[in-house]
Amino acid sequence: MEVRTPPAAEKKKESFFQFITRLAVIGAAICVGGYFALKGEDMHALALKGLRLVGMVWLIFGLAPVLLQQAWRDRAKWWAAIRRWMKQQKGQRAMSDTLTPVIAHSEPVSDRSASVVSDQSVPGQFGILLAPYSLLPSNPRPHASSKLRADNAGEIISDALQLAGLPVEGDIQVLNLESGPTLQTVSFQLPPRLQLSKISSKKEDIANHLFGHSLGFDITSATNFRSAAAFVLPHDERAYVYMRDVVQDLINMKGKMALPVIFGKDVRGKPMIQDLAKMPHLLLAGATGSGKSVYINTVLTSLLSTQSPIELRLLLIDPKQVELAVYRGYPHLLSPPVTEPKQAIAALSKIVVEMERRYELLAKTFTRNIVQYNKKMPNEALPYIVVVIDEYADLMVVAGAAVEESVQRIAQKARAAGIHLILGTQRPSVDVVTGVIKANLPSRVAFRLESTHDYRTVLDGAAPQLLGFGDGICRIQGGSPQRFQSASISVEDMESTNFIEDLKAYWINSNQVSALGQEEWDMSEEVAGAAAQDISTELMESEIHDDVPPWEETQEEHLEEEVIAAEPYLAPDDEEDEEEEEADEGEPYEKALKLGRKQGGISVAMLQRSLRIGYVAAAQLLQRMVDEGRVGAHDPERNMRLWITSKEEQTLDDKAMMLNRMKRYICRTRTVKSTELRDLLGVRREKVLQYMQELTDEGFLDPPKAARLGYTIAWSEEEIQQFLAQMDAEDGDDI
Numbered sequence: 214m215e216v217r218t219p220p221a222a223e224k225k226k227e228s229f230f231q232f233i234t235r236l237a238v239i240g241a242a243i244c245v246g247g248y249f250a251l252k253g254e255d256m257h258a259l260a261l262k263g264l265r266l267v268g269m270v271w272l273i274f275g276l277a278p279v280l281l282q283q284a285w286r287d288r289a290k291w292w293a294a295i296r297r298w299m300k301q302q303k304g305q306r307a308m309s310d311t312l313t314p315v316i317a318h319s320e321p322v323s324d325r326s327a328s329v330v331s332d333q334s335v336p337g338q339f340g341i342l343l344a345p346y347s348l349l350p351s352n353p354r355p356h357a358s359s360k361l362r363a364d365n366a367g368e369i370i371s372d373a374l375q376l377a378g379l380p381v382e383g384d385i386q387v388l389n390l391e392s393g394p395t396l397q398t399v400s401f402q403l404p405p406r407l408q409l410s411k412i413s414s415k416k417e418d419i420a421n422h423l424f425g426h427s428l429g430f431d432i433t434s435a436t437n438f439r440s441a442a443a444f445v446l447p448h449d450e451r452a453y454v455y456m457r458d459v460v461q462d463l464i465n466m467k468g469k470m471a472l473p474v475i476f477g478k479d480v481r482g483k484p485m486i487q488d489l490a491k492m493p494h495l496l497l498a499g500a501t502g503s504g505k506s507v508y509i510n511t512v513l514t515s516l517l518s519t520q521s522p523i524e525l526r527l528l529l530i531d532p533k534q535v536e537l538a539v540y541r542g543y544p545h546l547l548s549p550p551v552t553e554p555k556q557a558i559a560a561l562s563k564i565v566v567e568m569e570r571r572y573e574l575l576a577k578t579f580t581r582n583i584v585q586y587n588k589k590m591p592n593e594a595l596p597y598i599v600v601v602i603d604e605y606a607d608l609m610v611v612a613g614a615a616v617e618e619s620v621q622r623i624a625q626k627a628r629a630a631g632i633h634l635i636l637g638t639q640r641p642s643v644d645v646v647t648g649v650i651k652a653n654l655p656s657r658v659a660f661r662l663e664s665t666h667d668y669r670t671v672l673d674g675a676a677p678q679l680l681g682f683g684d685g686i687c688r689i690q691g692g693s694p695q696r697f698q699s700a701s702i703s704v705e706d707m708e709s710t711n712f713i714e715d716l717k718a719y720w721i722n723s724n725q726v727s728a729l730g731q732e733e734w735d736m737s738e739e740v741a742g743a744a745a746q747d748i749s750t751e752l753m754e755s756e757i758h759d760d761v762p763p764w765e766e767t768q769e770e771h772l773e774e775e776v777i778a779a780e781p782y783l784a785p786d787d788e789e790d791e792e793e794e795e796a797d798e799g800e801p802y803e804k805a806l807k808l809g810r811k812q813g814g815i816s817v818a819m820l821q822r823s824l825r826i827g828y829v830a831a832a833q834l835l836q837r838m839v840d841e842g843r844v845g846a847h848d849p850e851r852n853m854r855l856w857i858t859s860k861e862e863q864t865l866d867d868k869a870m871m872l873n874r875m876k877r878y879i880c881r882t883r884t885v886k887s888t889e890l891r892d893l894l895g896v897r898r899e900k901v902l903q904y905m906q907e908l909t910d911e912g913f914l915d916p917p918k919a920a921r922l923g924y925t926i927a928w929s930e931e932e933i934q935q936f937l938a939q940m941d942a943e944d945g946d947d948i
């Protein structure tokens with residue numbers, strides 16, 4: 214038998230401590246003995262003194278060096294803990310004022326969860342955030358149960374192999390037994406003369422003898438062992454994985470990963486946290502009831518609990534209309550959850566425009582991606598944008614080409630711009646998830662699917678049959694497939710919803726965050742001012758500049774705006790409009806100028822509404838106005854870019870107004886008297902005569918027929934009535 218010899222240094226260290234301890238014990242024994250054996254108070258006092266001395270010597274020369282040595286070895290750990298503590302103290306001091314209401318809000322609800330996880334501080338780009346993790350529901354079933362245990366697995370497997378007709382004598386030697394929340398993996402030595410292929414060919418029979426069905430049962434070679442096989446079996450009663458169980462790992466990853474999200478636990482029961490920013494886009498497939506929505510909720514809650522609205526903005530597209538409705542009101546949202554295909558098309562095209570704008574920013578700042586940009590321009594840091602489409606197949610059915618084009622462009626380019634896609638679908642058929650889209654979504658997650666063909670489409674390879682209820686396989690960036698059990702906030706829908714609402718309340722009540730949010734958009738405005746042109750995001754930003762925060766905006770308002778925005782994409786058959794535009798090139802810009810002048814300013818939304826054009830076209834018109842210096846900075850109060858009136862325009866405007874007033878007066882009174890007109894307009898007589906000449910040139914007045922006669926009205930009575938009616942309809946000044 215091999216005896217392990219301790220290294221020399223270890224031996225010396227141990228023996229010195231033992232030596233001192235031995236001396237101390239002997240000394241202590243002598244002192245105690247002396248105390249009882251000797252008589253007289255002096256002797257007793259001497260013995261006690263001796264005992265104290267022995268104790269001191271042991272502490273100083275025995276225990277203290279060992280403790281110091283240990284502390285020196287763990288110095289890195291200690292140092293990190295001290296730094297973390299100091300950082301926390303600093304962050305808490307900074308936020309204590311503003312967070313008090315949040316915590317006060319949270320406390321009454323907190324008694325519905327145990328205090329296993331305390332409110333955790335998450336260092337972020339903008340300081341330390343305190344998400345209400347203590348409100349996460351506790352897992353009622355954290356452990357699985359199975360009939361195969363270390364002590365009986367060999368016997369049970371041996372019986373099953375024998376019953377399946379395989380030549381096995383005696384018990385099977387179990388090499389390893391690993392247990393995850395859903396599955397067990399039992400590795401065992403192959404008996405002599407029994408090949409893995411032979412066992413695999415009897416898979417159905419073995420499964421039948423083991424537990425009566427083959428669902429979820431798999432036979433593979435055992436990793437790390439030679440001539441060994443492994444059975445993968447579902448537990449009799451699987452364990453749940455709750456977010457609460459792995460949230461500490463999520464917190465630990467904040468700072469190390471840009472967008473950490475909880476996946477769940479792997480087959481060994483180890484927490485799985487992935488970085489969405491690295492994926493960089495995710496295709497998520499699962500048949501109905503497989504656990505897709507639960508998974509999306511976990512991913513979203515991971516993001517929403519670790520990222521402030523300054524660091525992350527979300528676009529949620531939910532054609533099913535119910536799955537993501539609960540997120541309505543989060544300040545992270547770029548718009549309320551989008552449910553209509555037309556809205557979705559418009560929203561996605563906005564993301565494309567934003568992506569292009571970000572590329573321009575990267576080029577201007579000589580940076581290659583959002584990380585470098587945010588480092589270089591910390592005051593103008595861009596938030597990550599995550600776009601979630603809950604049922605891509607449904608969207609493709611109604612709005613195929615338009616959606617696909619945007620999704621394709623985002624998938625191809627958006628990574629560097631900090632824009633990430635999560636594309637969920639029940640039907641991963643090739644007509645829905647086309648080759649180009651698949652090629653640009655290198656990370657995949659599959660839950661239970663209808664057919665082996667579907668698994669192949671998603672994972673680009675064969676996969677074991679999944680069990681549903683969050684049993685999944687992921688391939689991150691084309692790596693090897695990894696089985697996992699997805700985490701849920703809770704298996705009770707109500708509990709999950711409660712937490713999502715609590716987290717929302719936390720953000721809404723977090724004064725600090727809303728103040729920072731405002732600042733962020735102001736900073737964006739600065740970027741716009743410098744570059745003169747971030748109108749591409751103006752619509753998104755306008756939600757923040759609105760008096761009404763985005764979460765209070767009604768869905769109807771938003772819908773109206775989006776539907777209009779989507780029209781050019783969805784109504785190519787609206788031939789009249791198209792023809793009008795084609796026939797009159799350049800006219801929309803004239804109309805846009807007129808509108809801006811009349812309203813004293815302009816915004817993308819106004820252009821869309823008034824000219825009935827899409828977002829991109831409206832943004833381009835506004836861009837041209839900005840370039841030509843027609844409009845100035847964005848005015849948060851009026852939620853538009855204000856009109857810049859040049860001197861020339863001012864004069865022209867004044868003159869047009871004067872002429873109109875004159876015409877109106879003349880039409881009403883049916884008289885043309887220069888003295889009255891002079892009084893009306895408050896200008897000199899020469900000016901009035903000049904205006905009258907202009908009106909004559911225009912055909913409104915007839916010139917005097919003789920030297921002593923005055924001007925007369927040239928218009929017919931019908932024309933006069935029409936003009937007056939038109940003026941009354943407009944809100945001109947009343948003469």
Ligand SMILES: Nc1ncnc2c1ncn2[C@@H]1O[C@H](COP(=O)(O)OP(=O)(O)OP(=O)(O)O)[C@@H](O)[C@H]1O
Nearest residue numbers: 499500501502503504505506507682683699700701
């Ligand atoms: N990770 C999980 N842990 C435990 N149970 C789960 C998990 N995921 C899903 N389930 C169970 O499966 C049910 C269906 O899940 P979910 O609603 O996510 O399915 P889905 O794939 O979104 O279906 P659909 O597409 O029809 O909405 C849930 O109500 C829950 O009971």
